[in-house]
Amino acid sequence: MEHFVTMKDQTATEILQLVKRANHISQTGGNPLKGQFFAANLFFEPSTRTKMSFVVAERKLGIEPLDFMADVSSITKGESIYDTAKTFEAIGANFIVLRHQEENIAKQLAESLSIPVINAGDGTGEHPTQCLLDLVTIYQEYKQFNGLKVVIAGDIKHSRVARSNAIALSTLGCEVYLTGKEEWHDDSLAFPYVSIDEAIEIADVLMLLRIQHERHQDQFSLQQESYLEKYGLTKEREASMKKHAIILHPAPVNRGVEIDSSLVECERSRIFKQMKNGVVARMAVMETLLNQGGNFNEENFNKRQAIIG
Structure with missing residues (x-):
């Protein structure tokens, strides 16, 4: 694995290795990376969970985040994204995290x-690290x-999020x-479409999505459409879910809209657990990329831990 930009390029084996690695980190807090690494976090869109979990994951791995703010960078002078990325490559960044x-x-x-x-999210394209933390959950x-x-x-x-998850889950x-x-x-x-009430009956996992207002060409009135009653997870629908079924949401959550x-924070919700898993999922991706393409297994991990002490 040379990059992590789309779930389309990942085999079931590769995805499962990342899931298991992230879960292992969650249980043990392991960190086999050695040496000095720098991460260029290039975020051109607003972000709380994704950006901050990358920063936490980097620091847990001993990676130094190189701060970047588009509105006070040379982007405002007309510099291209390519030239910005090449600049960070030239000054010693070991990898790029890009949200655009x-x-x-x-x-x-x-x-x-x-x-x-x-x-770390490209328009309406993919969001593979969000997908990975969902898979870990x-x-x-x-x-x-x-x-x-x-x-x-x-x-x-x-x-x-829908696109990356649909591909990987399948x-x-x-x-x-x-x-x-x-x-x-x-x-x-x-993939087949069902009504929200059919969805409630069949789902082992119900993954709710935020309405992407910033990507809509037409304005959408939540009040006019009564979105929650027509398409969202009401208390009545939640009561009809399978006993073991869980609720996911990539956040930010529009309370009273999609849910x-x-x-x-109900018993079957895993929304804040997803956020927690965002750190270990991103640690697993960065660790895999920096360990020479992900040639990593449990035996080698244990050996490295023994060397590190």
């Missing part, structure tokens, strides 16, 4: 740089993926279903 509103920009940079690129719950029924609910058309053997307003369906994803506010 343009789809496929992470893939384009990965093809042009000699250091790894991690996609599901794995911790069920210890496997094959045959699980996962429903992704909400603004499918504009969601990079690769791992899950049965993936989609639900949402008809105008927000995405025909490029070859009733009282359900955000």
